[in-house]
């Protein structure tokens with residue numbers, strides 16, 4: 191008789207046949223840095239996540255070491271935004287200063303920079319528009335290139351453009367190469383959907399659009415094939431890593447995109463996914479094992495890299511549940 195349960199009989203045999211394992215090398219931890227002083231403030235929409243001012247980064251570096259986190263992604267929340275998004279590409283911008291500070295505290299820390307305009311631009315959009323509302327691609331790309339180069343100059347190890355402008359990977363690759371940053375990889379937010387699950391992040395980053403929404407540049411959640419087109423384009427344009435975002439409602443996209451290229455696949459378990467699971471665990475509607483399961487399943491679907499706000503807990507979860 192064929193009895194699949196034979197291979198589930200005890201811990202030993204389950205360990206032998208287990209297909210997916212989580213490790214701290216799988217995750218990137220997003221961190222929000224803000225202007226100001228003495229700030230370590232919990233983000234109301236994302237319990238357990240904090241806004242840090244630059245003078246608090248020594249504590250962050252110590253926490254990262256303590257939790258075994260080797261990879262982070264930086265988001266900046268500047269005090270002032272402007273119509274040009276200039277705080278995004280200022281050499282003394284919030285991300286640029288944070289990167290220098292963190293590298294001084296821990297030269298081994300691998301820092302990914304989120305490249306976008308929405309946190310720095312008065313209207314909260316990721317790009318510039320023509321008067322008639324069309325995307326102004328040339329100006330948007332030009333500005334994004336300035337952001338990427340200035341981040342690389344500040345010591346950021348990898349660039350992750352989340353703006354969803356057509357042709358941005360090719361433009362950023364050329365800009366980085368021309369500025370002498372050939373060795374800085376690009377992780378494209380290749381299939382980034384116009385998702386409601388970004389809600390808590392927009393509070394955290396103060397980046398909700400002042401008018402309209404992002405549906406003229408981010409993808410329609412209804413479309414799977416189109417996500418593959420986006421991934422294929424990023425591969426062609428020279429991305430080093432491709433990403434699907436959000437993660438959990440888009441596991442089908444992750445697994446199909448995985449088949450499409452030899453590049454490492456990343457998935458972003460976004461703020462809404464975090465808030466949902468965090469709240470359910472805090473209210474004891476779910477056991478904390480749900481956090482482990484959520485990450486395990488994103489990896490099983492095909493993501494070798496997971497960007498997750500749960501990174502600080504992951505080692506403890508692995509110790510408890512990868513049994």
Ligand code: PBG
Nearest residue numbers: 306308352387388391460461462
């Ligand atoms: C910036 C950006 C967003 C996220 C990452 N980069 C917000 C958005 O596109 O509105 C979302 C991250 C999250 O929800 O955790 N464009």
